[in-house]
Amino acid sequence: MNNPILLNNLRNVPDFPVPGIQFKDVTTLFKNAECMRVMLDELYELYKDKGITKVVGIESRGFVMGAALAVRLGAGFVMCRKPGKLPADTIRETYMKEYGKDTIEIHSDAIAPDDVVLLHDDLLATGGSMKAALNLVNKFKPAKVYVNFLIELTIEGLNGRKVFPRGTDITTLMRI
Numbered sequence: 001m002n003n004p005i006l007l008n009n010l011r012n013v014p015d016f017p018v019p020g021i022q023f024k025d026v027t028t029l030f031k032n033a034e035c036m037r038v039m040l041d042e043l044y045e046l047y048k049d050k051g052i053t054k055v056v057g058i059e060s061r062g063f064v065m066g067a068a069l070a071v072r073l074g075a076g077f078v079m080c081r082k083p084g085k086l087p088a089d090t091i092r093e094t095y096m097k098e099y100g101k102d103t104i105e106i107h108s109d110a111i112a113p114d115d116v117v118l119l120h121d122d123l124l125a126t127g128g129s130m131k132a133a134l135n136l137v138n139k140f141k142p143a144k145v146y147v148n149f150l151i152e153l154t155i156e157g158l159n160g161r162k163v164f165p166r167g168t169d170i171t172t173l174m175r176i
Ligand code: AMP
Pocket: 021, 022, 023, 024, 025, 061, 121, 122, 123, 124, 125, 126, 127, 128, 129, 130, 160
């Protein structure tokens, strides 16, 4: 947790995409080979004994470590995408954002009832997008669902964890 090499390489971009937002830019972690190794090692240690059979990554920054971790765990990888991107039959979930609504989709044959699923994204802010992804994944009634983020924002009183049902198994590599 809060490995200095990750904290030191994470770029903060003030006022992106709108004034007042401190954007945590994970591209500076992804371009650094040592940071990639550290993140993958830490994720693997957290989930190596959980019997994960599917890692679900949320578009698009959740695809990077999600896919790498799936390979390391010997699990499959599933994409949770913005509407209209997935080619076959999908199920979708619409959720409220600060301004307006957003929707995410997953292929309707992506997960089986005997799957142990790890949902992964880069960052937890309000938790709205991951909660929608969790709702989607739960529709498949998988054996177990875990949730992981690289970064958990704790600044400005954000407490994204509170939107998840009690007992949801959530881990993060950095809390900032
Ligand atoms: P939320 O649904 O509010 O938890 O927002 C999480 C999603 O929005 C993640 O996919 C993040 O990539 C992105 N996001 C929200 N706030 C930030 C931020 N301050 N810095 C970087 N990404 C953010």
